[in-house]
Amino acid sequence: MNQGKGILVHCEVSGGELSGIAKELLGIGSKLASDSGKELSAVMIGAGLNGAGQEAVAHGAQKVYVVDHPLLADYLTDHYLQAMERVVEAAGPEIVLLGQTTVGKDLTPQLAFKLNTGASMDCVGLEIDPDNGRLLMTKPVYGGNALAVQICRTDPQLATVRVKAMPPAERDDSRQGEIVHLDIEISEAAARQKKVGEERDSALGIRLEDAKAIVAGGRGIGGEEGFKLLGHLADELGGVVGGSRPACDNKWISDVVQIGLTGKIVGPELYVAVGISGSSQHMAGCAGSKVIVAINTDPEANIFKYAHYGIVEDWHSIVPALTSRLKQSKGG
Amino acid sequence: MKHIIVCMKQVIDPETPLSLFKIDSETKKALPPRGTPPVLSPFDENALEAALKIKDTEEVSITVLSMGKKLSKAVVRSSLAVGADQLVLLEDPAFEDLESTQSAAVLASAIRKIGDFDLILCGIQAADTNAGQVGHGIARILGIPSVNIVRNVKFIEGGGKIEVERVLPDGYDIITVDAPALVTVSYEVGILREPGVEGFLAATKKPLTTWKAEDLEIDPAQFQKIEILKLYCPERTSQCEMIEGADIDAKAEGLVKILEKEKLI
Ligand SMILES: Cc1cc2nc3c(=O)[nH]c(=O)nc-3n(C[C@H](O)[C@H](O)[C@H](O)COP(=O)(O)OP(=O)(O)OC[C@H]3O[C@@H](n4cnc5c(N)ncnc54)[C@H](O)[C@@H]3O)c2cc1C
Ligand SMILES: Nc1ncnc2c1ncn2[C@@H]1O[C@H](COP(=O)(O)O)[C@@H](O)[C@H]1O
Numbered sequence: 001m002n003q004g005k006g007i008l009v010h011c012e013v014s015g016g017e018l019s020g021i022a023k024e025l026l027g028i029g030s031k032l033a034s035d036s037g038k039e040l041s042a043v044m045i046g047a048g049l050n051g052a053g054q055e056a057v058a059h060g061a062q063k064v065y066v067v068d069h070p071l072l073a074d075y076l077t078d079h080y081l082q083a084m085e086r087v088v089e090a091a092g093p094e095i096v097l098l099g100q101t102t103v104g105k106d107l108t109p110q111l112a113f114k115l116n117t118g119a120s121m122d123c124v125g126l127e128i129d130p131d132n133g134r135l136l137m138t139k140p141v142y143g144g145n146a147l148a149v150q151i152c153r154t155d156p157q158l159a160t161v162r163v164k165a166m167p168p169a170e171r172d173d174s175r176q177g178e179i180v181h182l183d184i185e186i187s188e189a190a191a192r193q194k195k196v197g198e199e200r201d202s203a204l205g206i207r208l209e210d211a212k213a214i215v216a217g218g219r220g221i222g223g224e225e226g227f228k229l230l231g232h233l234a235d236e237l238g239g240v241v242g243g244s245r246p247a248c249d250n251k252w253i254s255d256v257v258q259i260g261l262t263g264k265i266v267g268p269e270l271y272v273a274v275g276i277s278g279s280s281q282h283m284a285g286c287a288g289s290k291v292i293v294a295i296n297t298d299p300e301a302n303i304f305k306y307a308h309y310g311i312v313e314d315w316h317s318i319v320p321a322l323t324s325r326l327k328q329s330k331g332g
Numbered sequence: 333m334k335h336i337i338v339c340m341k342q343v344i345d346p347e348t349p350l351s352l353f354k355i356d357s358e359t360k361k362a363l364p365p366r367g368t369p370p371v372l373s374p375f376d377e378n379a380l381e382a383a384l385k386i387k388d389t390e391e392v393s394i395t396v397l398s399m400g401k402k403l404s405k406a407v408v409r410s411s412l413a414v415g416a417d418q419l420v421l422l423e424d425p426a427f428e429d430l431e432s433t434q435s436a437a438v439l440a441s442a443i444r445k446i447g448d449f450d451l452i453l454c455g456i457q458a459a460d461t462n463a464g465q466v467g468h469g470i471a472r473i474l475g476i477p478s479v480n481i482v483r484n485v486k487f488i489e490g491g492g493k494i495e496v497e498r499v500l501p502d503g504y505d506i507i508t509v510d511a512p513a514l515v516t517v518s519y520e521v522g523i524l525r526e527p528g529v530e531g532f533l534a535a536t537k538k539p540l541t542t543w544k545a546e547d548l549e550i551d552p553a554q555f556q557k558i559e560i561l562k563l564y565c566p567e568r569t570s571q572c573e574m575i576e577g578a579d580i581d582a583k584a585e586g587l588v589k590i591l592e593k594e595k596l597i
Pocket of ligand 2: 455457464
């Protein structure tokens with residue numbers, strides 16, 4: 001082993017358990033570690049993390065650095081950066097991986113600039129260059145119309161990984177690992193940022209990211225009324241409704257259900273895209289769905305390049321027809 | 333008067349149809365499509381809109397800062413037409429295709445040269461790099477706090493602090509931050525307002541300053557951390573099975589059968 005140097009992955013914890021992206025990071029981290037003969041460690045930052053460290057071990061981390069502090073309950077840049085720097089100092093990694101999440105999108109570039117190194121954001125592919133051991137980072141550019149393979153000239157090499165782009169690590173409770181608790185001193189008084197309130201969208205039922213089926217509507221739906229009909233279809237499919245950017249911009253549906261490059265990344269069993277043209281920015285958020293069905297009046301629409309099944313039809317007629325068919329097939 | 337600086341990048345129109353989108357794998361960059369003018373990166377337009385919303389409620393001065401090898405004056409001037417007060421352009425061959433660390437260094441040095449400010453606004457990410465890094469870099473170089481992915485921003489306590497709504501997957505947090513600060517703005521702020529005729533007329537009279545690399549005494553090459561080894565377009569071959577049918581009901585039935593077969597219902 002390379003004097004404790006190796007790969008460090010940031011694991012987000014929610015409700016005391018490893019998040020999905022954390023498992024995906026441990027998956028790719030394990031692969032990179034075994035390809036390069038390096039050690040895999042994990043870092044967890046938060047408040048009341050309890051057993052999550054052991055869960056990271058079960059998912060392949062050989063060492064887990066835990067920074068647990070009441071003031072780390074909410075994400076604030078300065079506090080998290082301080083914690084992350086402390087861990088990087090202790091672990092001395094060559095590669096640091098985070099998720100392309102609310103936290104990762106802020107913490108990663110902050111850390112890169114603080115450590116005077118570089119980062120590649122939103123990677124969909126990571127491998128070690130067999131010739132020189134550097135990390136090859138593949139990320140979408142131009143809204144996903146092209147892919148760039150990048151390297152970082154300095155250490156540590158930082159990258160964020162797109163959600164649902166890589167297979168999660170398998171759990172194996174027989175794995176052994178070391179858990180290291182690190183203390184940091186943070187004071188609320190010195191903080192330049194403060195959380196003073198919050199607002200949560202309670203209308204949200206099942207989280208889009210966890211839904212088995214999603215019916216997504218685009219500009220072609222034309223208004224709020226149409227989304228009600230999509231809702232009925234989603235109900236029959238046991239799923240939820242999402243939208244493209246124009247649908248959210250026009251307030252036909254809540255901003256929190258935007259799917260795409262700058263919205264949610266989803267991977268349901270079934271994705272029904274209705275009145276959506278299939279821009280690369282939208283597809284960045286749903287291309288990983290198992291089965292994609294497209295409903296569009298334009299047979300040339302780009303969405304049919306991604307879809308597994310297509311219907312060229314006006315949604316006004318096919319959506320209600322589908323909904324009642326599904327009702328019948330359930331009833332009988 | 334409070335001073336807001338908005339960083340706006342000129343990019344190839346991200347809504348260019350895929351059939352017109354071409355790259356040069358040799359030089360590893362996208363080729364501007366013929367006949368499609370560049371645009372201001374969409375989230376940077378949201379950032380400008382956030383600044384204009386503040387200007388709707390109190391007296392502020394807005395400077396738009398844009399950097400590139402060669403900038404279209406018509407495109408950058410559109411920001412003056414909707415209400416920005418002055419334009420600072422950084423134009424130099426040395427400013428072509430910079431990576432985030434380099435862009436942040438150049439923009440931060442220009443901001444230092446501009447002087448006093450209370451708030452810097454950036455987009456959450458540029459439409460070409462899809463990175464979302466430059467804002468963080470500017471904040472770090474200037475030693476000011478920052479808040480990422482924000483849907484609403486205003487001055488409070490007479491301008492000593494800034495209050496923002498930071499977007500989360502299921503809602504938002506309200507965060508206060510000491511001024512001066514940098515904030516990256518998301519689309520939830522709302523689309524950029526349209527200019528009126530008077531706006532265009534007024535724009536021609538507003539100040540425009542252009543600086544080159546030597547004016548900033550900066551050589552971006554020295555800051556490079558990330559290198560692009562390869563640029564390519566992902567291949568996509570359609571495997572779509574079209575569901576045909578004599579009428580709507582036949583098509584609906586066809587799809588239901590498939591969903592049953594795929595065990596999705
Ligand atoms: C930096 C950046 C980030 C972006 N991020 C996102 C993102 O996260 N998510 C996102 O969705 N977009 C995003 N976009 C916007 C994206 O580029 C597209 O503009 C957007 O996805 C188009 O949405 P749409 O398919 O709903 O609309 P359109 O492209 O206008 O397509 C509407 C479709 O509806 C069809 N239609 C019309 N009437 C009917 C009918 N009666 N029945 C059936 N079909 C009908 C039309 O044939 C057409 O194909 C981003 C853009 C940029 C530049
Ligand atoms: N060349 C540029 N000129 C002006 N602003 C820029 C430039 N490059 C980046 N920015 C700002 O930094 C933000 C993030 O860019 P990026 O890190 O490349 O995604 C953009 O939304 C702009 O606000």
